[in-house]
Amino acid sequence: MSRDQHRAAGVRSGTPFAARSAVELRRVTRVFGSGNAGVAALDDVSLSCPTGSWTAIMGPSGSGKSTLLHCAAGLDRVTRGQVLLAGNDITAAPDDVLTALRRHTIGFVFQGFNLIGSLTAEQNVAFPAKLAGARVSRDEVRRVLAGVGLADRARHRPRELSGGQQQRVALARAMLSRPAVLFADEPTGALDSGSARTVLELLRTMVTAAGQSVVMVTHDPAVAARADAVVFLADGRIVDRVDAPTVRDVAERLARWEG
Amino acid sequence: MFLMSFGTFRERWELFVGAILSVAVGAALVQASTLVLVATGSPRIPPGLSRKAEDGVREGFVGAATVMGMTAFLAVFLAVFVVGSTFAFTVAQRRRDLALLRLTGGSRGQVRVLLLSESLLLGVVGSAVGVPLGVVAKYAHTRLLVGIGLLPEGFHAPWRLWAVVVAAVVGVGVALAGVFTASLRAARIRPLEALRETGAAARVMTASRWLVGLSFAACTIAMVVWARGANLIGAMMAALGISLCGAVAMSLLSPLVVPFTAWLCGVLAPTGTLVGLAVAELRDGVRRSAATASPLIVLVSLLLGLAGTFGSLAAAGGEEAQRSVDAQLVVDSTGEEAERLAGVEGVAVASRQNAVDVTITVETTRGGRVTTRDYYAGIVAVDAVDYARTHVVTPSFGSLEALTGDAVITGPARHADRIEAGRVLAVDAGGRSSRLTVVGGLPETLETGDSFLVPRRALPREVWAGAPTETVVRVAPGQDPDVVAERIGRAGFDRVRTVADWAVARAETAQDGNVKILTVLMGLAGLYALMAVVNAVVVAGTERRRAFAVARVTGLTRAQVVRTAVVEAVAVAVVGVGCGCVVAGAGLIGIGGAVRRAIGVTVVAVPWTLLVVVALGSVVVVAVTSAITAVVATRRPPVSLVAARE
Numbered sequence: 001m002s003r004d005q006h007r008a009a010g011v012r013s014g015t016p017f018a019a020r021s022a023v024e025l026r027r028v029t030r031v032f033g034s035g036n037a038g039v040a041a042l043d044d045v046s047l048s049c050p051t052g053s054w055t056a057i058m059g060p061s062g063s064g065k066s067t068l069l070h071c072a073a074g075l076d077r078v079t080r081g082q083v084l085l086a087g088n089d090i091t092a093a094p095d096d097v098l099t100a101l102r103r104h105t106i107g108f109v110f111q112g113f114n115l116i117g118s119l120t121a122e123q124n125v126a127f128p129a130k131l132a133g134a135r136v137s138r139d140e141v142r143r144v145l146a147g148v149g150l151a152d153r154a155r156h157r158p159r160e161l162s163g164g165q166q167q168r169v170a171l172a173r174a175m176l177s178r179p180a181v182l183f184a185d186e187p188t189g190a191l192d193s194g195s196a197r198t199v200l201e202l203l204r205t206m207v208t209a210a211g212q213s214v215v216m217v218t219h220d221p222a223v224a225a226r227a228d229a230v231v232f233l234a235d236g237r238i239v240d241r242v243d244a245p246t247v248r249d250v251a252e253r254l255a256r257w258e259g
Numbered sequence: 260m261f262l263m264s265f266g267t268f269r270e271r272w273e274l275f276v277g278a279i280l281s282v283a284v285g286a287a288l289v290q291a292s293t294l295v296l297v298a299t300g301s302p303r304i305p306p307g308l309s310r311k312a313e314d315g316v317r318e319g320f321v322g323a324a325t326v327m328g329m330t331a332f333l334a335v336f337l338a339v340f341v342v343g344s345t346f347a348f349t350v351a352q353r354r355r356d357l358a359l360l361r362l363t364g365g366s367r368g369q370v371r372v373l374l375l376s377e378s379l380l381l382g383v384v385g386s387a388v389g390v391p392l393g394v395v396a397k398y399a400h401t402r403l404l405v406g407i408g409l410l411p412e413g414f415h416a417p418w419r420l421w422a423v424v425v426a427a428v429v430g431v432g433v434a435l436a437g438v439f440t441a442s443l444r445a446a447r448i449r450p451l452e453a454l455r456e457t458g459a460a461a462r463v464m465t466a467s468r469w470l471v472g473l474s475f476a477a478c479t480i481a482m483v484v485w486a487r488g489a490n491l492i493g494a495m496m497a498a499l500g501i502s503l504c505g506a507v508a509m510s511l512l513s514p515l516v517v518p519f520t521a522w523l524c525g526v527l528a529p530t531g532t533l534v535g536l537a538v539a540e541l542r543d544g545v546r547r548s549a550a551t552a553s554p555l556i557v558l559v560s561l562l563l564g565l566a567g568t569f570g571s572l573a574a575a576g577g578e579e580a581q582r583s584v585d586a587q588l589v590v591d592s593t594g595e596e597a598e599r600l601a602g603v604e605g606v607a608v609a610s611r612q613n614a615v616d617v618t619i620t621v622e623t624t625r626g627g628r629v630t631t632r633d634y635y636a637g638i639v640a641v642d643a644v645d646y647a648r649t650h651v652v653t654p655s656f657g658s659l660e661a662l663t664g665d666a667v668i669t670g671p672a673r674h675a676d677r678i679e680a681g682r683v684l685a686v687d688a689g690g691r692s693s694r695l696t697v698v699g700g701l702p703e704t705l706e707t708g709d710s711f712l713v714p715r716r717a718l719p720r721e722v723w724a725g726a727p728t729e730t731v732v733r734v735a736p737g738q739d740p741d742v743v744a745e746r747i748g749r750a751g752f753d754r755v756r757t758v759a760d761w762a763v764a765r766a767e768t769a770q771d772g773n774v775k776i777l778t779v780l781m782g783l784a785g786l787y788a789l790m791a792v793v794n795a796v797v798v799a800g801t802e803r804r805r806a807f808a809v810a811r812v813t814g815l816t817r818a819q820v821v822r823t824a825v826v827e828a829v830a831v832a833v834v835g836v837g838c839g840c841v842v843a844g845a846g847l848i849g850i851g852g853a854v855r856r857a858i859g860v861t862v863v864a865v866p867w868t869l870l871v872v873v874a875l876g877s878v879v880v881v882a883v884t885s886a887i888t889a890v891v892a893t894r895r896p897p898v899s900l901v902a903a904r905e
Binding site for chain 1: 356359360361362363364365366367369449450451
């Protein structure tokens with residue numbers, strides 16, 4: 001299913017047309033543990049990330065950044081509330097629906113790269129599409145790899161690549177299926193500043209040129225400042241939001257919430 | 260998907276070597292056993308043998324068929340077990356990879372397909388290796404069976420094309436059966452686990468593991484209880500069942516024992532820093548420990564369980580034989596020589612028992628059809644009065660005193676045939692035909708025993724004069740048996756034994772066949788367990804390269820890392836041997852009860868020597884393998900591994 005079809009599906013199933021929101025969380029609470037010992041990692045969080053935008057999520061350790069990302073991506077179930085992804089209500093979606101979403105609608109990039117060690121760079125890039133049963137031409141894979149500057153690394157295995165190169169392979173993998181939403185958890189966390197810059201530029205291209213949405217967790221104000229909006233989380237609640245941020249804006253607010 | 264299977268296969272071949280080998284050996288053994296089994300189905304009896312010898316050869320063929328059948332069964336069981344535990348382990352080791360597969364859009368079905376196609380690949384490779392290995396195994400089987408005397412010299416099992424099909428079906432079937440549970444488990448892995456370093460899913464004792472483990476344990480206990488009330492054949496079958504079932508139960512539940520062992524290690528060596536680290540590793544890597552321990556559990560429970568069972572039966576047979584005789588000495592000679600024994604000073608009664616070469620024909624009518632069977636072996640000529648005075652035996656029907664004239668008593672070996680009193684049996688003694696009437700029957704014994712007792716006077720002298728004869732001698736009151744034995748020796752008899760010695764020797768002969776079969780099976784089980792243990796240790800060590808590197812960066816020397824790994828591995832080996840002993844012990848409880856029911860006393864033979872050999876052997880193998888693996892895994896400088904990420 002293409003991204004448009006997914007949206008159409010959202011309309012047909014009667015959910016409000018969510019073309020403006022790639023990701024929407026409605027009063028989401030996620031409690032770990034049960035009873036009195038339960039800890040709310042997310043506490044009544046509502047958030048909307050518009051289509052074709054880049055949203056950064058910041059906050060101190062343990063503020064619920066990663067949990068928010070996992071819930072938004074359908075990797076973790078919410079305790080209360082509602083999660084909409086590209087117009088589909090995924091709050092209680094069964095595994096096969098979530099699998100289909102992962103194949104067509106969303107992509108992931110993480111600090112730990114998460115490439116399959118036994119496959120070459122180009123096999124890694126083509127892999128999700130193959131899982132989905134789609135035919136992928138080698139030319140297209142090469143084109144995407146060239147787009148992230150790795151045309152000459154197609155036959156290398158992850159362990160033969162540097163961290164920055166591995167992250168670019170992961171990006172190429174996420175770009176091949178043109179997902180509506182790309183979820184990124186500290187995508188530059190393990191990279192040197194040069195590689196980090198390349199990766200951030202690629203993310204920006206995805207947002208502006210291809211109209212894709214990016215939801216990114218980071219703790220680096222310089223990285224967050226590249227986003228269109230920054231959301232601050234503390235103790236499982238959204239405490240602040242800055243649109244079109246500068247590094248300085250971000251750093252100041254971060255200092256306030258971490259202090 | 261298949262490409263990925265192939266990729267994983269190539270990438271992580273060391274995970275699969277052990278599994279491939281066990282599939283290959285399984286396929287080879289089943290192939291070879293079936294070929295030999297089929298060949299024993301049409302026994303070629305070498306020409307020019309006596310009827311007794313022909314019977315012996317035929318019995319040997321049946322024995323060989325039994326061994327081959329058991330071998331095939333055991334090979335399949337062990338191969339499924341080893342492949343199963345290998346895959347369970349690899350799924351645990353590859354949790355992150357499999358979660359990543361789910362994260363990038365793989366469905367549950369695709370994860371299952373991935374593992375199943377991996378195991379298919381493994382099965383195909385294993386079978387391919389197994390076919391030529393099977394030819395070797397066939398020769399080995401044949402030579403072994405000829406060597407231990409079950410098959411005649413010159414026996415040959417022809418190779419047939421269908422053996423390839425057998426090997427392929429077994430190889431692939433075993434691989435798929437082994438991976439089945441692991442694939443279900445893998446499909447339950449959540450995509451989120453790809454994002455966590457260790458994963459919260461490190462829980463080893465899952466609900467299904469508890470359930471299956473406890474059901475197998477319950478089955479084992481039920482079999483022990485049942486065996487205690489069963490007859491001996493039943494108890495023997497139960498002993499095999501207890502060994503297999505108990506081994507599965509123990510390996511599933513062994514993670515529960517690991518923390519206890521860790522605690523014990525801590526108590527025994529409280530101050531050692533390295534031991535402390537090993538203990539922590541042991542606690543942390545419960546799954547890894549369990550994977551190493553389970554083949555050891557199978558090994559120990561099978562070896563000790565079976566050896567203990569057969570040993571106990573032999574001991575009980577000897578005990579029973581000794582109790583059945585009310586005399587002090589047993590003398591071997593010919594029938595003619597034995598005539599003189601009654602005249603030796605100090606001999607009160609000499610009951611001569613001639614193993615005569617006569618044929619007794621029994622006709623049976625079953626469903627209107629008459630079948631006849633000739634017996635050549637186990638026919639003993641006795642003098643009823645002497646026999647009754649030297650033996651403590653109550654016939655199950657009729658009486659010993661009636662054994663005069665044209666009469667016959669059925670022996671323990673024919674008890675199950677239910678030949679009633681009053682039946683007339685045709686006897687052919689040295690070409691002279693006669694007819695004897697059944698006047699009684701002896702009860703069944705642990706040993707097979709004799710088939711028929713006939714009165715010596717009913718037979719012509721030349722039939723019993725040259726027959727091998729055992730004479731049971733009771734010495735006169737007040738006489739020292741040793742002195743009488745000496746006198747008998749001086750009278751020209753060179754084989755004089757006490758009843759105790761005779762009973763032991765008799766039991767050993769009776770168990771000889773079993774011991775041979777057992778030896779073959781034990782060798783097989785040992786080989787398998789060895790492969791599985793080495794595999795588990797190697798896999799565990801290889802996957803821990805990074806942990807080893809971290810330990811070295813933290814300040815341990817390479818030697819210390821290796822030593823820690825060895826300490827941990829030895830502790831695991833002890834867990835495996837201990838759990839196996841518990842299973843073997845359960846088997847002995849069962850057989851002890853059955854023996855008590857049969858002969859009134861509990862006779863249990865604990866195979867101490869074997870226990871020590873197996874325990875030391877296991878510990879040494881595990882220690883050496885883990886040391887080698889740790890040395891290899893720490894070959895690269897630690898920094899390169901700590902820094903490297905994929």
